[in-house]
Amino acid sequence: MIDIVPGKPSRPGASRQGERRAQTPRPATIPSPIPVRPGASRPPPGRSATDPGPPPGRAGEAATRSDEPAAEGRRRSPSPAAAPAGDSHPPRAPAPSDLPIDERRLGVLRQVARDGGTLEPRWAPLLATGYSYFDIAEPGAVAALFDDLAYLADRDYLRREHFDRLVQCGRCASHHINVREVCGVCRSSNIEGSALLHHFRCGYVGAVERFETTQGGRVCPKCDGRLQFLGTDHEVVGETFECRTCGASFDEPDVEGVCLSCGQKAPGDSLSFTPVHSFSITSLGRSALRSGRLFDLENEQLTEGALPLYRRSVFLGMARDELRKQQRYGIAFSLLVLSLTPSDPDTAVREEHQFVALVRDTLRLVDQLGRYDERTVLVSLPATDAAGAQIVLDRLLALRPPGSGLTVDGTVVATAAPDQVEQAVMTALAQRGRQ
Ligand SMILES: [Zn+2]
Numbered sequence: 001m002i003d004i005v006p007g008k009p010s011r012p013g014a015s016r017q018g019e020r021r022a023q024t025p026r027p028a029t030i031p032s033p034i035p036v037r038p039g040a041s042r043p044p045p046g047r048s049a050t051d052p053g054p055p056p057g058r059a060g061e062a063a064t065r066s067d068e069p070a071a072e073g074r075r076r077s078p079s080p081a082a083a084p085a086g087d088s089h090p091p092r093a094p095a096p097s098d099l100p101i102d103e104r105r106l107g108v109l110r111q112v113a114r115d116g117g118t119l120e121p122r123w124a125p126l127l128a129t130g131y132s133y134f135d136i137a138e139p140g141a142v143a144a145l146f147d148d149l150a151y152l153a154d155r156d157y158l159r160r161e162h163f164d165r166l167v168q169c170g171r172c173a174s175h176h177i178n179v180r181e182v183c184g185v186c187r188s189s190n191i192e193g194s195a196l197l198h199h200f201r202c203g204y205v206g207a208v209e210r211f212e213t214t215q216g217g218r219v220c221p222k223c224d225g226r227l228q229f230l231g232t233d234h235e236v237v238g239e240t241f242e243c244r245t246c247g248a249s250f251d252e253p254d255v256e257g258v259c260l261s262c263g264q265k266a267p268g269d270s271l272s273f274t275p276v277h278s279f280s281i282t283s284l285g286r287s288a289l290r291s292g293r294l295f296d297l298e299n300e301q302l303t304e305g306a307l308p309l310y311r312r313s314v315f316l317g318m319a320r321d322e323l324r325k326q327q328r329y330g331i332a333f334s335l336l337v338l339s340l341t342p343s344d345p346d347t348a349v350r351e352e353h354q355f356v357a358l359v360r361d362t363l364r365l366v367d368q369l370g371r372y373d374e375r376t377v378l379v380s381l382p383a384t385d386a387a388g389a390q391i392v393l394d395r396l397l398a399l400r401p402p403g404s405g406l407t408v409d410g411t412v413v414a415t416a417a418p419d420q421v422e423q424a425v426m427t428a429l430a431q432r433g434r435q
């Protein structure tokens, strides 16, 4: 399941972490398999290094931020003139690790592809982040890698998926938190739990210690009856706690986290968690690897390479907008999913491109095509009701590039609330026997 869906802005905790990372000084040498240029993730003016850019869900905004490719282009140049003004360091000769930022990001993509297409975090207790990816453990390189992964995921080269959540100190962001049960009265952790017994004959309920006798065996402190058989004359009804510090007894202790780095204490229900993601390479990511570059030029930011196919986050944002219009003004809108199964992995890309071109030619200009995942394409049909969508779907399913062994399957997605569009697509896919 996807935890943080593209289109939702990242959580406040995550951006706070990002700002801190941005302040981390980058050392000159980075022992990492991915070449990292020191200071390479220095933000362009008016944008922080980890700013994920436009929220992927807002296509309009993405389209208006046309200043970005220019900034990327400037940084792509290895010439000393590209050094930011005010940087007093003398120009350095480009070292092998002194790669332009796009090359570095492409390197990250390449490494994910080489590792089987998915990237899972590795716990790294000694790092401030608590985890890293690959074997990178040098803080500056980790910060740069996190920036690159965020960049690649926000632009659909990688897909972010939920991996875990990491508890973090609300004050110093350390993940070294000792979580334990404490006394609800005096907050001491010197508490002890014991079984709570119920004597059937007299109804007395008390901690097991109250039944203990010096001669051995258990005797009810209320009626002096001897407890013989569990389940026959008495039962365990739960647990009770006693504080060794203040003497209070209670049924449920409080949970509290104490930060091992700064000493901050926080009640269990107010501990903050940050999401930890795994990443998987997308069709756009693979396409970038094949082309040897990221498609971040101004005219490329919305679509998948040269295909008339909107990027996943862009398309889902547009679909959400259409669903909002449907909800508010009652304007019909339909969404189709098309699952493509290539006959041969070697010709899969070509078959898909041919099919997408055919679909594009068949649709109206107002209809849009978008990527969902490697084998799934979405079609938005404005001002089209479900019956009309079924007719379009049947027409699309009959299309086949000449000589292609591609199998195409599809369905009309059931109407969804704007923020439920991905779930609706997943449900539609599951009904087609996929996922
Ligand atoms: Zn702390």
Ligand SMILES: [Zn+2]
Binding pocket: 183, 184, 185, 186, 187, 188, 243, 244, 245, 246, 247, 248
């Ligand atoms: Zn206490």
Ligand SMILES: [Zn+2]
Binding pocket: 199, 201, 202, 203, 204, 220, 221, 222, 223, 224, 225
């Ligand atoms: Zn009793």
